[in-house]
Amino acid sequence: MNESVIKEMLAKIDVRINGTRPWDIQVHDDRLWGRVIRQGSLGLGEAYMEGWWDCPALDQFFCRVLRGDLEKHFRLTLPVLLGIAAYALRNLQSVARARMVARGHYDFGNDMFEAMLDPAMQYSCGYWEHADTLEQAQLDKMELICRKLRLKPGMRVLDIGCGWGGLGSYMAKRSGVHVTGVTVSWAQAQYAESRGQGLDVEWLLKDYRSLTGKYERIVSVGMFEHVGHKNYTVFMETARNLLHEDGLFLLHTIGANQKRLSVDPWIEKYIFRNGILPSIGQIGDAVSGRFVMEDWHNFGVDYDKTLMAWAENFSRGREEGKFTCTDSMFRMFRYYLLSCAGAFRARDLQLWQIVLSPHGVTDGYRRP
Template identity: 35%
Template sequence: MADAALRLTTLAEELLGVPLPVRLRAWDGSEAGPAGGPVLIVRERRALRRLLWKPGELGLARAWVAGEIDVEGDLYDVLDRLAEFIWERPEETRGALEAVRDPKLRAAAGALLRLAGPFPPPAPPAEEVRRRSGALHTRRRDRQAISHHYDVGNDFYELVLGPSMVYSCAYWTEGGTLEEAQRDKLDLIARKLDLKEGDRLLDVGCGWGSMAIHAAREYGARVVGITLSREQAVHARKRIAEEGLADRIEIRVQDYRDVKDGPYDAISSIGMAEHVGEVRYRGYADTLYALLRPGGRLLNHQISRRPAPDEDAYEIDEFIDAYVFPDGELAPMGRTLATLEDAGFEVRDVEAIREHYALTLRRWVANLESRWAEAVRMVSPGRARVWRLYMAASAVSFERNRIGVNQFLAVKTPEGGTSGVALRPRVWNESLQR
């Protein structure tokens, strides 16, 4: 079978109705498709079985994690070229790959099935989350989901994220470093919250403690940070002790629904709300509202997806759900804003920083790729491949405006209507100009 690449390209183009945008190299060493660009390598025939069994994003992800497909050249370029088939018209792609049911394309589909080899496909890679049961976003299920993603080793996260240990979108200026951009993001949030000496800050989903440390060290705040990840809590407490801030910061392994010691002057929720889910989001907003004093502020930093007609408000990504953030759900920013308002908040500012996240993700991918062998030893080859694909694909999604990230500044405005927000609130950006 010395022409597998040509046969595969021909069959795929017949089924999809358009030319393939990348060059293919098949398991027999043959190549076909446009020259001069990156090459998608199909190392094993069973990769086709995975794709035919689970058309679209999940089948491709399983083959990637298993090492059955790879890329020679620019991974971002490949993902950008394939975006139309993976994300932007997935129903058409899925329908074409399931064309065994369509008599008009039965011959091409049958040939592709024969090329793929005997069915069924192999079991999903070990890194895939096994099927879950029960209601979404119970305390127990949320703990399991958070553990799957965050308890893979603090050393691995430090390799990817760098010394800042900030796992959310940075805030960039021209020519800045990742560390500077993450510091600027933390400072931007502190300024939006108007933190002052002695203020009580609740950091929901505190990660490895970076926001808590910044707020206590730079602004004199007293901070409670909560996380469901025990590994994060251990690392955060160690950092806090080394900074000499143990008297100002408390780190708890606690669900946001179980926090009862309000009122707080301010609440930060940075990259956590994506885990809350549609069934709990109004309760999340109500809980944070109740925990704030009158006049207190919430800074909710959250990834969103683009709205589309005739779709549910929230959306689960197959690859992300199976390998990265189980049960994570994205909503359009308008839905988030409306829910915060329904809970009683006055939303005073929304800042969209989509391009900043693409830059952040590309830096994280560069960190991972530069220390690839070390990363593989820390976790597993499959887990490292999950992270490389997830971060690179996310960067492309931000760049193509499929998803965004927004900071909502909301106030628990007291009776009488005095919000405490400056007449020209964007002055918080002035300190970030260098």
């Protein structure tokens, strides 16, 4: 019964069970059907990690699933309902809980991320308009941010969620600015410190809510996804208080097409604890009365290429012995990278760069 129901769903998106095309799934354990019916995406992902099924091109499979809106059949599974209740009733991104995602994901191991990412260790979407390699796409992304921020020598720049320090170091070297980077990941802070020698940079192991001072420019790349809807107002108020009256703030974040009540249960459990994607409306509400929106740039299609490059590097890195992990962990990361690539390809997810100013740029703002 369960198998026939899922077969019918998959037929609507032209996916065959044990078929020969790259997006067809190969089933190794018939318990898969009941698990997916009961647990939805959580059961599907865990079953993949355990080797119950395979797919030569997970990115193509998930692109078809999302374009066909198949997830709507599993929106009321128990894991989803528990997630909705948790996000509604609790502040899952409080100061006390802020380091959970760092311990569970960013502190996984710098050797793995070095193998997977570009030399600047950019764990966010590259800019592929004129690039044909991951390294160039990430350099172009950092250069685009510098130009959007109109950096000038001597400016004080705050990087909220600085990662491994690649962007901060690039800004300091390229534009002669002083950069303060903050992260809640001990591994990232230590790595950034080791790579920033000789540059006008400092790295702080702090939560953004504890910051003080004034900065001419603020940038936050790939961090807002961890802020949580209960904290959007606090985040924007904090940025506003830290920014000079004639400053600029660039926010780079993944976004959802509509307001979400919870995060995907599998992603929540295995990849990004307590994170949730913002919608246009939620960002707008948090910005309203605090900033003037100068520019809103969507290049979400570029995340598909970025994730596919990461997945290739990740697989090759393990094969070449650049890092070690269990088979389950290897399957988990590939599932995460390729399913997300499919989501961006299906335009289910977006990537936004938003430029904000306290009062509006006097002579107008033009995207470089």
